[in-house]
Each structure stands twice: as structure tokens, then as C-alpha cells.
Amino acid sequence: MKHLRPLLLLVFLGWGSAVVAASAAPDAYHHVQFAQIAATALAFIAPRSLDAVPVRQLALWGLQGVASLDPRLTVEHRAPGRGTADSKAGSLVLLLSSGSAAAREIFARPAPTDDDAISWGSEGAALTQAAWDASDPLRRAGQMRIVAAFFDEIFTHFDPYSRYVPPAEAAADRIRRNGRGGIGVTVETRAGAFVIAAVQTGGPAAEAKVVVGERILAVDQQTIQGADQQALTALLAGPDGTQVSLTLRGRDGKPRNVTMERALLPPETVFAHSQDGILIIRVSAFVANTAGRIAQEIIRASGDGVGPPSAPIAGIVLDLRGNRGGLLRQAVAAAAMLLSEGSVAITIGRDPAAAHDYRADGRDLSSGLPVVVLVDGGTASSAEILAAALADQRRAVVVGSATLGKGLVQTLAPLPDGGDLVLTWSRVLAPRLWPIQGLGVLPQLCTSMGAAATARQIEQLGEGRQPMLAALIRHRAARPTTPPAEVLDIRAPCPSGEGNAHDLSAARSLLMSPSRYATALLPAAPPPSRLGIAAPVARPVTAATVTMGTGNARSARSQDLTTPASVSD
Structure with a gap:
């Protein structure tokens, strides 16, 4: 993403401020804006996609998608010497058929060279203008549908996660990823009053010492008596950096006024509690502050880093069940806080900026507690990246079922229409060099076969035998070239399933028995051979980075995404 700004400058150079807002006339075709969108996308995709595809081919796929909105339209790229408007690169032609009559050319221009994104964007916009002028179905579809059709056809040739995100959805995704302006409180209605039910760590309300249980009497000196929850939420939210004043009443019955500055607050994704000497941390997603929040909970459970903890913690459970992913670097940072050294994840892509060897280089915040x-x-x-890193480095035992197996990384580019382009640009390898894509993480203690099978495994671990050992060794020996049929067979010993009540009790049985836990860990292994894998750039990640550098929501747009298409990035 570091290369995006000069790329956009190059694309927009010469068009100046000619961007036309689609919202001004949603059914009109905006030639200049379409050219900008197409050129920006083509220039972004071509050097970064997992497999090399020329700009020309990308553009033709997209224009064929536009033409698919009207069955009478056909887009052709004719070789040199075959077109009425020719160049060394051939010609770009749009045909319109009418009944039984032969299709006629309604657009013909010399084709740009294979990798000229700006020219292909410009010529593609001109061809689309000709299609618009000749086609009622295109005019009925409108520009937004035309843009979507352009990208839909391109991405049918890619993986399931690369996609175009329309403006409204992109705006909502940014809020989910980066947060919205607010003060960081959860409010509940109790006996007709609005009561602070939770205060987000590190948010404006926490810094202003707002506490759970206080009642909200007024917002900006306006009484909220008679207001509903939706109205109160609207009053508390607002642009980042603006101020809001609350009148609160605590348990002492005295009102007080507190003024805060709203901030971008990522959604809360980390929920922790201690039970029977075990710190249980549930992580629902990886957003801009997730790693920092995990670090806070580990440090807090250890006595806030000052003196011995009041209630000693025997181990940590990281509950990632149902967690569909999020920001890659947040997962990497979370792994690094539990590792003093070693590889966390390796990403491989065509673009040098996509290739990284993320390595822990700091200290284990938990001081070696079992995980x-x-x-x-x-x-x-x-x-999955977090689970794989901790398992491969013998820092944790994974309990549950086979995971989804989504090991592709997406990067994001903003488009001139306010939409986003989400493009897969790298594959993830675990520290032992097996691919997460397709394989997923195979647990060391499988609970998806039922309670009786889980109990037998725990008993065998207590006897010093690891029943999953052969399956785990085979799993870790897989490589990106492993055939799909073999991948399915490798996953078979522990079928995917939903989390169940046995998971936490199984985790507790391991943490309370050092011998079971030690047997469940993966066997030590020499560093795997990297034969055939290009050396990526080493990226050290330290605990200091986690606790001090992960709270800036504004940096999230430049981070890689690893979420499936069905979930916000």
C-alpha cells in the first residue's frame, strides 16, 4: 500500500478536478469518473495480483462484463491487421447486433499497449460511452451497476476474496475496521434511566474517569428525559475530534459534568475474565486495537506489571472460535506478545511489498504461562495465523476442530467513486512452511468427534501418548503444491465443527496438568527447508510494538486484510 499514493497521483494527473460525483445524478453515465475508476483499478491490480495478468486482459474482461448487461453487445480485441482502427496492439471494437442482421461496429479505436493502464481506462470509458448511447439496458442499469459489472467479470477470474466494494458498503466497512467517532461507552436502559453499562478501555470516557453504573442525565446540557436508545446513541456519536459534554449522576447521588473529545473507536473485540486461575480471553475479530487490548488483559492479569498478581494465573485460554479474521498485522502482533523469538508468519506474493517474514523479537508478556x-x-x-504461529513454535496447544483454511491476504485501494478495491496479493505460510489456505489449522486435541472421543484423547495425553501425532506430522509436511484431494484427506482426522462446551473443559484439563500439556505440544523440529521459497523481507515485531503502537485506528487502511468476503475487513 506504500506505493498507492504515487500511483493515484499518476492516474489522476491530467484529469485535474474533473471527478464527477455519481451521487449528483445516479442514473447518468460519467465518462471521466469511469475512466478514473478503471485506470486506478487496472494500475493497482496488474503488478500486485497473485498471478500475472496483463492490463489489456484485465480491461477486456471488465469491458466484457459491461457488455453482458445487454446481450446484443460484444466487445472484441482484434489482432493487428484485422481491425478498421488499427495499431501495433490491434484494435478495440464494440459490436451491436440487431435481430438477424449482421452485428455492426458502433465503436472502433486503436488498442493501447498491453500494460498502459491509463490509456485502457480512457479507451474503456469511451467504449462504455458508446455502449451507453446505443443500449437501453445499460441506461436502465445506471453507472453504479455498470461499474459493478466491470469488476464482477474481472474477479470471476480471481480467487473468492478479491472484489469491488461499492461506496456505501465501503464506508460502512471503514467504520467497522477503524471505528466511529464516539466516547467509548455502552449504555443500557434500567428503570427508565440511561445507565453506563461498560466503558471501553483507552477510550475518551475511560480517560475522563466515567464509571460503570453512572446515570446519564443530559448531553450537551440537553436533557435526555423521554429520549430513546437510538436518539441517545446519535447524541453521543459525532465527528472525530469534536467535544461532547455529559451530565452524570453516580451512586452518591451528586450530578457532575464531564467534557470529552470524541475519538475513532474500533469496536470492542477482546473480552476477558478469570476463572479458576485461568485467564480466558475471547477475541471476536482483529481490528485496529485488538493486539493492544490482548496485551492489556495479559498485563492486568499479571498484576499490571507491578509486583505479583493478587490471584496467580496458571494459564491462558485464547478463544478464537467463530473469529473470521481481520487485520493481519494485529494477529501477528498478538502472536509476538507470547513469543520471545521466532517466525510468526510468512507471506509470499509477486509484489515485493507483499512478501514478509514476520518474526517475534521481544519478550513474552505472559512470562511463559501455558497457553x-x-x-x-x-x-x-x-x-488461523495466530493459532498456527503459537502451535508451530510450541507455545500453545490448539484445541477444537479443523479451521476454515483461509490463508490468502488482501490489500485495499480506495477508488475515485468512494468504493474500495480488495485484492488478494499474498499467500500465508505458517512458521513450519505449510500453507494455511485450504489446510487450515489441525488441532492437537480434537473435540469435534464427541465427548467420549475427547475424553479418550485427554486420557492418552495423560499417559504420555499423543493420539493426533501422525495426523499432525502429515499436516505440517504439506506444502503449497499438495493436491486438493490430499488436503481433504489431511483434514479428515478432525472434521470442522462448531465450538462446543467440551472445548473449555478440555483446555482446563491441559492447563491443570503440565504432563498432558507437554505431551500435546507439537514435537520440536529443525528449521524447515525454504527450498523454492523466495526470501521475504524480515519484519521484527516486539511486545513494545504491540502495547504502544497498535492503538492508532487511522493506520488501519494501510494494513493487510485477511478476512473472508462475507465479513467486514
């Missing part, structure tokens, strides 16, 4: 990671069939992408 169990809970997973299920809904655990995906960034969550």
Missing part, C-alpha cells in the same frame, strides 16, 4: 487456543470451523484467516 491453549480454542478454534472451530468458523475460525479463519488472521485467527
Whole structure:
């Protein structure tokens, strides 16, 4: 993403401020804006996609998608010497058929060279203008549908996760990823009053010492008596950096006024509690502050880093069940806080900026406490990266079922229409060099076969035998070239399933028995051979980075995404 700004400058150079807002006339065709969208996308995709595809081919796919909105339209690229408007690169032609008559050319221009994104964007916009002028179905579809059709056809030739995100959906995704302006409180209605039910760590309300249980009497000196929850939420929210004043009443019955500055607050994704000497941390997704929040909970459970903890913690459970992923670097940072050294994840892509060897280089915030990671069939992408890293480095035991197997990384580019382009640009390898894509994480203690099978495995671990050992060794020996049929066979010993009540009790049985836990860990292994894998750029990640550098929501747009298409990035 570091290369995006000069790329956009190049694309927009010469068009100046000619961007036309689609919202001004939603059914009109905006030639200049379409050219900008197409050129920006083509220039972004061509050097970054997992497999090399020329700009010309990308553009032709997109224009064929536009033509698919009217069956009478056909887009052709004719070789040199075959077109009425020719160049060394051939010609770009749009045909319109009418009944039984032969199709006639309604557009013919010399084709740009194979990798000229700006010219292909410009010529593609001109061809689309000709199609618009000649086609009632295109005019009925409108520009937004035309743009969507352009990208739909391109991405049918890619993986399931690369996609175009329309403006409204993109705006909502940004809020989910980066947060919205607010003060960081959860409010409930109790006996007709609005009561602070939760205060988000690190948010404006926490800094202003707002506490759970206080009642809200007024917002900006306006009484909220008679207001509903939706109206109160609207009053509390607002642009980042603006101020809001609350009148609160605490348990002492005295009102007080507190003024806060709204901030971008990512949604809360980390929920922690201690039970029977075990710190249980549930992580629902990886957003801009997730790693920092995990670090806070580990440090808090250890006595806030000052003196011994008041209630000693025997181990940690990281509950990643149902976690569909999020920001890659947040998962990497979360792994690094539990590792003092070693590889966390390796990403491989054509673009040098997509290739990284993420390595822990700091200290284990938990001081070596045993860790169990809970997973299920809904655990995906960034969550799988975290689980794989801790398991491969013998830092955790994974309990549950085989995970989804989503090991592709997406990068994001904003488009001139306000939409986003989400493009897969790298594959993820775990520290032992097996691919997460397709394989997923195979647990060391499988709970998806039922309570009786889980109990037998725990008993065998207590006897010093690891029943999953052969399956785990085979799983870790897989490589990106492993055939799909073999991948399915490798996953078979622990079928994917939903998390169940046995998971946490199984985790507890491991954490309370050092011998069972030690037997469940993966066997030590020499560093795997990287033969045939290009050396990526080493990216050290430290605990200091986690606790100090992960709270800036504004940096999230430049981070890689690893979430499936069905979930916000």
C-alpha cells in the first residue's frame, strides 16, 4: 500500500478536478469518473495480483462484463491487421447486433499497449460511452451497476476474496475496521434511566474517569428525559475530534459534568475474565486495537506489571472460535506478545511489498504461562495465523476442530467513486512452511468427534501418548503444491465443527496438568527447508510494538486484510 499514493497521483494527473460525483445524478453515465475508476483499478491490480495478468486482459474482461448487461453487445480485441482502427496492439471494437442482421461496429479505436493502464481506462470509458448511447439496458442499469459489472467479470477470474466494494458498503466497512467517532461507552436502559453499562478501555470516557453504573442525565446540557436508545446513541456519536459534554449522576447521588473529545473507536473485540486461575480471553475479530487490548488483559492479569498478581494465573485460554479474521498485522502482533523469538508468519506474493517474514523479537508478556487456543470451523484467516504461529513454535496447544483454511491476504485501494478495491496479493505460510489456505489449522486435541472421543484423547495425553501425532506430522509436511484431494484427506482426522462446551473443559484439563500439556505440544523440529521459497523481507515485531503502537485506528487502511468476503475487513 506504500506505493498507492504515487500511483493515484499518476492516474489522476491530467484529469485535474474533473471527478464527477455519481451521487449528483445516479442514473447518468460519467465518462471521466469511469475512466478514473478503471485506470486506478487496472494500475493497482496488474503488478500486485497473485498471478500475472496483463492490463489489456484485465480491461477486456471488465469491458466484457459491461457488455453482458445487454446481450446484443460484444466487445472484441482484434489482432493487428484485422481491425478498421488499427495499431501495433490491434484494435478495440464494440459490436451491436440487431435481430438477424449482421452485428455492426458502433465503436472502433486503436488498442493501447498491453500494460498502459491509463490509456485502457480512457479507451474503456469511451467504449462504455458508446455502449451507453446505443443500449437501453445499460441506461436502465445506471453507472453504479455498470461499474459493478466491470469488476464482477474481472474477479470471476480471481480467487473468492478479491472484489469491488461499492461506496456505501465501503464506508460502512471503514467504520467497522477503524471505528466511529464516539466516547467509548455502552449504555443500557434500567428503570427508565440511561445507565453506563461498560466503558471501553483507552477510550475518551475511560480517560475522563466515567464509571460503570453512572446515570446519564443530559448531553450537551440537553436533557435526555423521554429520549430513546437510538436518539441517545446519535447524541453521543459525532465527528472525530469534536467535544461532547455529559451530565452524570453516580451512586452518591451528586450530578457532575464531564467534557470529552470524541475519538475513532474500533469496536470492542477482546473480552476477558478469570476463572479458576485461568485467564480466558475471547477475541471476536482483529481490528485496529485488538493486539493492544490482548496485551492489556495479559498485563492486568499479571498484576499490571507491578509486583505479583493478587490471584496467580496458571494459564491462558485464547478463544478464537467463530473469529473470521481481520487485520493481519494485529494477529501477528498478538502472536509476538507470547513469543520471545521466532517466525510468526510468512507471506509470499509477486509484489515485493507483499512478501514478509514476520518474526517475534521481544519478550513474552505472559512470562511463559501455558497457553491453549480454542478454534472451530468458523475460525479463519488472521485467527488461523495466530493459532498456527503459537502451535508451530510450541507455545500453545490448539484445541477444537479443523479451521476454515483461509490463508490468502488482501490489500485495499480506495477508488475515485468512494468504493474500495480488495485484492488478494499474498499467500500465508505458517512458521513450519505449510500453507494455511485450504489446510487450515489441525488441532492437537480434537473435540469435534464427541465427548467420549475427547475424553479418550485427554486420557492418552495423560499417559504420555499423543493420539493426533501422525495426523499432525502429515499436516505440517504439506506444502503449497499438495493436491486438493490430499488436503481433504489431511483434514479428515478432525472434521470442522462448531465450538462446543467440551472445548473449555478440555483446555482446563491441559492447563491443570503440565504432563498432558507437554505431551500435546507439537514435537520440536529443525528449521524447515525454504527450498523454492523466495526470501521475504524480515519484519521484527516486539511486545513494545504491540502495547504502544497498535492503538492508532487511522493506520488501519494501510494494513493487510485477511478476512473472508462475507465479513467486514
